[in-house]
Amino acid sequence: MLLSLLHAGLPPVAMKPVKLFNSLGRRLQELEPLEPGHVRLYTCGPTVYDRVHIGNLRTFIFEDILRRTLRFFGYRVTQAMNLTDVEDKIIAAAGEANVDIGSFTAPHVASFFEDLATLRIEPVEHYPRATEHVAEMITMIERLLEAGYAYRADDSVFFRIAADEDYGKLSGIDLDQVRRGQRVQSDEYGKEDARDFVLWKGAKEGEPEWPSPWGPGRPGWHIECSAMSQKYLGTTFDIHCGGVDNLFPHHENEIAQSESANDSPQARYWLHSEHLTVDGEKMSKSLGNCYNLGDLLDLGLSARSIRYLLASVHYRQQLDFTFDKLAEADRALKRIDDMRFRLAHEAEQESDPAPLDRAASDFENAFAAALADDLNTAAALGAVFTFVHHVNGFIDHGLPAGGRARVEASLERADQVLAVLDAGAWAESGEAEGSLSDAEIDALVEARSEARASRDFAAADRIRDQLSEAGVVVEDAPGGSRWKRS
Numbered sequence: 220m221l222l223s224l225l226h227a228g229l230p231p232v233a234m235k236p237v238k239l240f241n242s243l244g245r246r247l248q249e250l251e252p253l254e255p256g257h258v259r260l261y262t263c264g265p266t267v268y269d270r271v272h273i274g275n276l277r278t279f280i281f282e283d284i285l286r287r288t289l290r291f292f293g294y295r296v297t298q299a300m301n302l303t304d305v306e307d308k309i310i311a312a313a314g315e316a317n318v319d320i321g322s323f324t325a326p327h328v329a330s331f332f333e334d335l336a337t338l339r340i341e342p343v344e345h346y347p348r349a350t351e352h353v354a355e356m357i358t359m360i361e362r363l364l365e366a367g368y369a370y371r372a373d374d375s376v377f378f379r380i381a382a383d384e385d386y387g388k389l390s391g392i393d394l395d396q397v398r399r400g401q402r403v404q405s406d407e408y409g410k411e412d413a414r415d416f417v418l419w420k421g422a423k424e425g426e427p428e429w430p431s432p433w434g435p436g437r438p439g440w441h442i443e444c445s446a447m448s449q450k451y452l453g454t455t456f457d458i459h460c461g462g463v464d465n466l467f468p469h470h471e472n473e474i475a476q477s478e479s480a481n482d483s484p485q486a487r488y489w490l491h492s493e494h495l496t497v498d499g500e501k502m503s504k505s506l507g508n509c510y511n512l513g514d515l516l517d518l519g520l521s522a523r524s525i526r527y528l529l530a531s532v533h534y535r536q537q538l539d540f541t542f543d544k545l546a547e548a549d550r551a552l553k554r555i556d557d558m559r560f561r562l563a564h565e566a567e568q569e570s571d572p573a574p575l576d577r578a579a580s581d582f583e584n585a586f587a588a589a590l591a592d593d594l595n596t597a598a599a600l601g602a603v604f605t606f607v608h609h610v611n612g613f614i615d616h617g618l619p620a621g622g623r624a625r626v627e628a629s630l631e632r633a634d635q636v637l638a639v640l641d642a643g644a645w646a647e648s649g650e651a652e653g654s655l656s657d658a659e660i661d662a663l664v665e666a667r668s669e670a671r672a673s674r675d676f677a678a679a680d681r682i683r684d685q686l687s688e689a690g691v692v693v694e695d696a697p698g699g700s701r702w703k704r705s
């Protein structure tokens with residue numbers, strides 16, 4: 220199969236289709252989107268009760284690599300990433316701070332978009348928020364009630380797992396091991412079966428609430444992703460992603476809700492990234508090893524090296540984060556920068572261009588094949604360093620005419636996926652002072668609009684200042700905010 224690459228001027232690479240490891244069925248499968256050439260992708264986003272940590276960012280970078288890989292192979296991608304902005308932890312923390320949940324979550328929403336921009340994670344098409352989609356969730360719960368998959372108990376509504384014959388097909392969970400007599404949370408006393416999960420929680424004093432056919436209350440967590448994925452991507456879409464902790468119960472419950480309500484598959488491919496640990500331990504506040512991006516940047520570490528490290532380990536392997544590995548990432552990037560510096564300053568000679576052209580083609584083929592093999596970023600980076608080694612050899616023995624452009628074009632194409640190879644782009648995007656890329660400006664303008672919508676004017680002003688330092692002027696028009704470079 221000949222897949223067209225986006226980069227103009229270079230021949231397309233002949234290669235195999237993209238293979239991905241589907242957690243549903245636990246096997247490698249060729250990607251065949253429902254609509255040829257167009258992939259619909261849903262990725263579970265952050266719970267905005269704090270700044271996201273580097274574990275979350277590992278998962279978001281894996282999803283960015285997936286998105287960029289699909290685009291690299293010529294697919295159009297429509298992606299939605301939700302923001303969980305109502306949930307037990309948020310309600311508890313907002314209550315303690317004595318503010319409404321919108322004011323509480325606004326700075327965390329803003330910092331989330333800032334972190335994405337800093338790590339050059341591409342903005343996606345839709346960032347739906349749970350609090351803005353309660354009507355869609357109510358509609359889905361009504362369908363589940365009508366079809367007998369849900370029942371009311373007190374002021375709440377629960378999903379009836381016993382009614383769903385293929386419950387467990389994603390995780391392979393043995394439901395008999397989930398003991399029927401297990402402890403039932405105090406707000407879930409009315410359940411028929413301890414394994415059932417909540418779709419709608421009846422209102423409690425002092426908590427945010429929405430009107431519903433079952434009285435005031437708020438949605439459970441799982442229903443938000445079922446309702447929002449359907450709204451933005453359709454009843455059946457292509458790929459659904461998250462970290463491994465999402466697999467059970469969150470994704471299992473999403474499947475139960477969506478497929479019982481619609482009688483059709485929710486997503487055809489389920490991809491899960493392994494967790495990030497720090498110094499061999501699970502991240503936790505009590506161990507003091509729970510880092511966010513700001514903590515690392517404050518230590519003087521480079522965002523580019525952080526992206527490199529988070530992207531360099533295959534997504535289905537645990538990634539153990541250490542400061543030594545970040546230093547290694549720095550050194551690896553320096554090898555690339557040194558070669559590119561030499562390349563930029565080396566005079567070209569009248570020698571045969573064929574060997575260098577072959578090395579570049581071999582690199583492009585190996586790089587693309589590694590990504591098509593379940594996003595093997597480790598092998599893709601291996602191909603980069605083999606190429607760096609070869610190019611250094613060509614420079615040592617005389618760079619042929621056209622060699623510089625050939626090498627740069629190959630690296631530029633690879634960097635459409637990796638987004639770490641070009642030191643200049645990082646210098647421009649905030650590693651040093653300078654201007655922001657268009658995508659980063661879009662993400663910051665979006666973050667500012669989010670902050671303003673939640674009336675967090677301090678965060679909105681901070682982002683405006685950041686934009687203006689980078690020479691970007693934002694104009695607020697009735698249809699939304701526009702920006703221009705001053």
Ligand code: AMP
Pocket residue numbers: 263264265266267273274275276277278460461462463464465493494495496502
């Ligand atoms: P949360 O904000 O907890 O809903 O998580 C947002 C995303 O980050 C989800 O896809 C989680 O699966 C993922 N995630 C949470 N903790 C980690 C971790 N330590 N390593 C990698 N991904 C994580």
Ligand code: ZN
Pocket residue numbers: 262263264301444469
């Ligand atoms: Zn989700």
